[in-house]
Amino acid sequence: HVATGHYAQKRFDEASGRWQLLKGGDARKDQSYFLFGLSQEQLAMALFPVGALQKVDVRRLPAELALPTADKPESQEICFVPDDDYAGFVERQVPAEDRSGPIVDSAGTVRGRHEGVHRFTVGQRRGLGVTAPRPLYVLSVLPASRTVVVGEEEELASERLVAHEVNWLSVPPPCHPRRAQVRIRYRHAEAPATLTPLPHHRVEVVFDEPQRALTPGQAAVFYDGDVCLGGGWIE
Numbered sequence: 001h002v003a004t005g006h007y008a009q010k011r012f013d014e015a016s017g018r019w020q021l022l023k024g025g026d027a028r029k030d031q032s033y034f035l036f037g038l039s040q041e042q043l044a045m046a047l048f049p050v051g052a053l054q055k056v057d058v059r060r061l062p063a064e065l066a067l068p069t070a071d072k073p074e075s076q077e078i079c080f081v082p083d084d085d086y087a088g089f090v091e092r093q094v095p096a097e098d099r100s101g102p103i104v105d106s107a108g109t110v111r112g113r114h115e116g117v118h119r120f121t122v123g124q125r126r127g128l129g130v131t132a133p134r135p136l137y138v139l140s141v142l143p144a145s146r147t148v149v150v151g152e153e154e155e156l157a158s159e160r161l162v163a164h165e166v167n168w169l170s171v172p173p174p175c176h177p178r179r180a181q182v183r184i185r186y187r188h189a190e191a192p193a194t195l196t197p198l199p200h201h202r203v204e205v206v207f208d209e210p211q212r213a214l215t216p217g218q219a220a221v222f223y224d225g226d227v228c229l230g231g232g233w234i235e
Contacts (some may be wrong), residue, residue, distance in 0.1 A: 001047050008032040008228075009051040010043055013170075019043040020170035021228040025052040033186050036221045036231035037167050090118045103130055103147030106139060106155060117141045120148050123156060123213030137213075157210035163220045163232030164202045170227050173197065180222040180229060182207070184214060190223055203232060 007024030008031055019040055024030040038046065050058050062070040077084045099116030112130040116119065119127070124138040128150060136150040161184070168174070174197055181190035182205055191211055196204040205220060214234060221231035 001045050003047040003049055005050055005202050006035060006048055006052075007051055007055075008033040008048050010046065010048065016171065018170060022051075023191045023223075023226045023228065024048075024050075026054045029055050032228040033183055033219065033221045033231075034227055036169055036219065038169060039167075040169070041095065073089045081101075087116070087119045091116070099146065103128065103148045103150055105136075106149060106151045111136075111150060114148050117146055117148060122215040127182055138184065140216075156212050158214045159207045159210045161214050161220060162198070162202055163205060164200070164235045166201050166203045166230060166232030168230040170222075171229050180224055183221045183223065184211060184234065185218055193224060201232070202235070 007026055007029040009022040009024060011020050011022060012018075013020050021032055021035055021038065021043060023032050059070075078086055078089075081089045099118065101114060101117065102110050103112040103114050104110050111132070112128070114129065120138050120141050122138050122140060125135055128136060129137070130136055130147075130150060134152055137153055137156055138148060139151045139155055140149045141147075142147075142149065148174050174195070177196045180193060180195050182193045182195075183190045186232050191207050191209065193207045196206070198204055216234050219231050219235050220234050222229040
């Protein structure tokens with residue numbers, strides 16, 4: 001087996017003969033979102049020893065055992081970028097390349113220039129380097145043309161996405177539309193939606209209410225209560 005520190009749980013469902021991935025016992029720390037891509041074989045061999053615990057209990061145990069990491073601060077960022085400057089990390093790995101490009105609004109009007117699309121993400125407000133009467137947000141990032149598209153907050157809302165490379169983990173792949181709750185980023189509150197299977201391991205997700213900042217490349221993960229059904233990558 002492989003034991004991990006993820007806040008997630010699993011169980012075997014006799015009716016379907018499948019292992020099911022479940023949310024962690026601490027709702028604030030649940031990490032099932034990151035594990036949707038596991039196979040049945042991998043989930044069968046995975047152990048989640050802290051999955052049912054609260055974070056406060058996990059903090060208490062190493063203190064009681066006098067482990068040297070008992071008071072180590074939590075890391076919320078990319079583990080291999082110790083200074084949290086991910087843009088600088090990208091520039092150090094691929095130096096001396098012109099990454100500059102235009103910042104345009106949704107009508108195509110140039111509003112400014114930027115020094116690299118790697119410095120922007122959908123929904124970002126701060127650090128755009130563009131002035132406007134109302135706050136502007138990143139609507140989309142287009143790496144091929146090195147273009148950043150900005151607009152007002154209401155333009156961020158969308159009710160539909162398509163996910164590709166979808167992995168159905170806890171249930172067999174459905175043949176018909178089904179209801180689920182969908183999480184579009186780790187800290188996003190799950191939103192009710194209808195999932196419609198498409199060819200080539202793709203799924204169309206239509207939300208009951210428009211969602212803010214649907215971001216290509218991030219994971220869309222499907223839930224039925226505490227059960228993580230599976231997920232895919234926003235196309």
